Amino acid sequence: MPMYTVTTNKPMAIAKRQELARVIMNIHCGLTHAPQTFVNVVYSQNVSLRKGIAINILGNVRKGRTSEMNAQLTKEMHEGVASFLNINRNLLELSLFEVNASWVMEGGDILPEPGEEEDCEWLRQKH
Amino acid sequence: MNNSVRVMCTIQENAIDKKSIKALERMIKRVYQGHFGQEYKLNCIWLTMPFGQSFLAAENSTTSTVQIPVADELAAPLRHAFMSEVCTQWQSITDCNKNEIILACPDDGYAQRYFEKVDERFNPSLKHFIKIKLLWRLLIGKLKNGYFTTSINF
Numbered sequence: 001m002p003m004y005t006v007t008t009n010k011p012m013a014i015a016k017r018q019e020l021a022r023v024i025m026n027i028h029c030g031l032t033h034a035p036q037t038f039v040n041v042v043y044s045q046n047v048s049l050r051k052g053i054a055i056n057i058l059g060n061v062r063k064g065r066t067s068e069m070n071a072q073l074t075k076e077m078h079e080g081v082a083s084f085l086n087i088n089r090n091l092l093e094l095s096l097f098e099v100n101a102s103w104v105m106e107g108g109d110i111l112p113e114p115g116e117e118e119d120c121e122w123l124r125q126k127h
Numbered sequence: 128m129n130n131s132v133r134v135m136c137t138i139q140e141n142a143i144d145k146k147s148i149k150a151l152e153r154m155i156k157r158v159y160q161g162h163f164g165q166e167y168k169l170n171c172i173w174l175t176m177p178f179g180q181s182f183l184a185a186e187n188s189t190t191s192t193v194q195i196p197v198a199d200e201l202a203a204p205l206r207h208a209f210m211s212e213v214c215t216q217w218q219s220i221t222d223c224n225k226n227e228i229i230l231a232c233p234d235d236g237y238a239q240r241y242f243e244k245v246d247e248r249f250n251p252s253l254k255h256f257i258k259i260k261l262l263w264r265l266l267i268g269k270l271k272n273g274y275f276t277t278s279i280n281f
Contacts, residue, residue: 001229003192003229005245007248014179017179017180017182018179018182018185018186018187021182021185022185025184025185036184036185037183037184039183039184039185040181040182040183040188040190040192040229041181041182041185042137042176042180042181042182042192042279043180043181043279044180044279044280044281045180045280045281046280046281047248047249047257047280047281048249048250048253048257048281049248049249049250050247050248050249050250050251051250056248058244058245058248060241093248095244097241097244099231099233099237100233102203102206102207103206103231103232103233103234103237104229104230104231104232105207105210105211105214105228105229105230105231105232106226106229106230107225107226108211108214108225110207110210
């Protein structure tokens, strides 16, 4: 976590997918200070999205941040992704969906709450 | 929570062989019923992801993602005991390391809302067609492989 699911109505080149994954990671980590090794980005392609939408991003993020922080994250992600893809912002749909950290296991450990990453054994071993 | 549990497993294409997927499906059902009761009926769906569509820290990832809803407000010790057993057995069956499995066990109510949110992506006028197409592909996957499976792509 986070897990960003990027859904597109057309295929995207693999190099661009990777670059976009990096853009998403940098924005997420830049704002939340979450470890980069937390950030998952997956792609689903050739999906008939809502009319006028070219790309949909659904971010599953850990619950526990302020609503202001999530609003800022949504805003920066929206602007950053649209800018990277060089598309009109209206073509991009983006929303966050919060999940309790204690409901998710990664690296064999229950995820720490936002801001408590230093206590995570799995992360300490990775770095 | 009704007794029907929708389990979503997103795995890398060709990363886990058919025999292991069937063993994983049996394991998930056995462990779930062992922890929470025989009355639960689990329906596993296996979404396969082609190489280059999954990234962790902006690098290609081979991680599988599994979502298994549990009863709303299930106590953490019960939830975590179940999660630990699934993760351990998943690693044993697939021979993957612990970093290659992400397991989410949300409340059932949360999972329902999440699926609704995922559905909101679709063009409303094509939503029924998309769902029928998805169901058809899952059935074909079941006939070919013995378990419900299709690509994450449409």
